[in-house]
Amino acid sequence: MKLRLIILISILAFNSLAQTANLKRTVLFTMLPTEHVYLGEYFLAQSSSARKFSCILIDETKNNLTFVFNGTRVKTVPGSDPLDVLRIDYLNSTETNGYKFKYIIKDKNRNDQTYINCFSENFGPFEDANFSPPWGYYAPEEMKQIKYYYKLGGRWYGKTSSKNVMLNVGDNNYTPSYQYKVGPYDFTWINGNYYITYNKSVIHKKAYKDIHYFYSNGENFAFCYPENNQYYFQINDTSYGPYRAIDNFETIDYKTFKFYYLGTDNIWYYFNGETSIKSRLTGKENFISEEFEQYGNPEVFSADYKNSLISDYKYEYVVIDGEAYGKSPAYHAWYDSAKNAFIWSGIEGKDLVVYEFKL
């Protein structure tokens, strides 16, 4: 009887050890005692993968924001809201220095000075600066080369690798309707409606109540228009839509274009001409890595659906195939097919951790 019990305990202990051996915990980043990850109203300004972690940290005692890229503190600026002083435009943790951001620092006279950081290179100070063109200016051909836009002496410029291009920004800063245009395509106003013209002759019978973002490079044209409280985007003879709203529209060469639209399900999508990707609202938020957003309790399966991982914020562990693992719930979890492993991220005190469980 005793022998059986010893064997049973040994088997259980061996199983437990074997399972624990499959589990690897790594601390990706440790915050200072006074720091925490910046939390927007509906999102965390943070992205993580198995070995990399980028985020914006806030230190309320010092009123500082710090941008962290792959575990390295890149820039600290005074301020408490990244929407005001530190906005990330691009983040790719698989690239060396894979980030672009703008930040604002007050000079000795308490005036805002804007700086740009492009892949670790700093530019500025400027009166204002951005990675997207200022309202009222869209130049598809030049866009390809422009790294960022900046304002000096009251005028906007585009920075390319070799020169600074002065931009012809429209007078109306908030309601752009007439953008970049060369050549014979145009639109005209007849009896309360807009019509598309070629060499000043109307070429389409369709009347538009309003036209936004009109582009033409001489051979092509593109524009957005509202109709029956919905929005459409037209490029030459092809019309896309209807959408409840369109935002951040850009055309690169009239074949490649992108924009955000609000779907009938109330969710913003990013559309690149071929595929739609679920997105977050644009415009007012800081950078979010969509890949790592988690909208429900993580429930992940292996490729053959034989193994499962579930997690719930109420419990300080995750459950894999009916067993509890780790010391915290996952805030993001996924199955890595190359490693045949479940991977999940967690926060434990000031440590941002990642667990890996080999199946």
Added chain:
Amino acid sequence: MNLNCRYLFLLVMSRLILPNLSLGQAQEFQNNYKSECAFAKELFFKNKEKIDKAATSCGTNSAFLFSIVAPEVTQFSYLSNKLENYSLKVFYVQGGKDYANFSIGHFQMKPSFIEELEKEISNSKTLSKTLKFCLIDNPTERSARVTRLERLETFEWQLIYLTAFYQVLELKYKNLTFENSKEKLRFYATAYNSGFNKPIEQLKRLQTKNYFPHFSEKKYNYADLACWFLEELN
């Protein structure tokens, strides 16, 4: 025109013009968020019985009580509950008050707002008795944060917290007089949306500011929108 006359003239003109401007703003909001406004009204009428009961329990009427949160309900509809980021809940439960500033549910209540309410309730002799059931044992513990989130995930508890908020304000501002129920609503709605622990003068100033919704380029006056809902729901 001397300075006093000019001031009087401006005052009279602003009284004449401002209500129309407010109405225009609310109308524009209603146009831009048509289905969301319809959703808010539908939520009210579908749950009228529950809201009536809640309002009666704190001595007000259901239209007034619901109008405090109605503009937020439009945003709940707009953002859709499924977009609530689960990771925010994990960070709050694990990390505590530093991560308490995000919105949940129909009335878009924040865990930080509930924590503030709990403090107000436990600091008041009267409310700590009448609203004892709102309090959570060991409020700074992880288990309390789990309970808070579980409650916030239900409409019923959001309604309870709304009545608690109303009662806290009734007590906190008992010496404040309002010209009419709309003026009172403007104050209560602003306090709900921007923080009820802000100084009175700041709350009064905020009543005139356009800062809602958080994620929209175009901002509206939260107090105006609440008043518009009051008219619609009455």
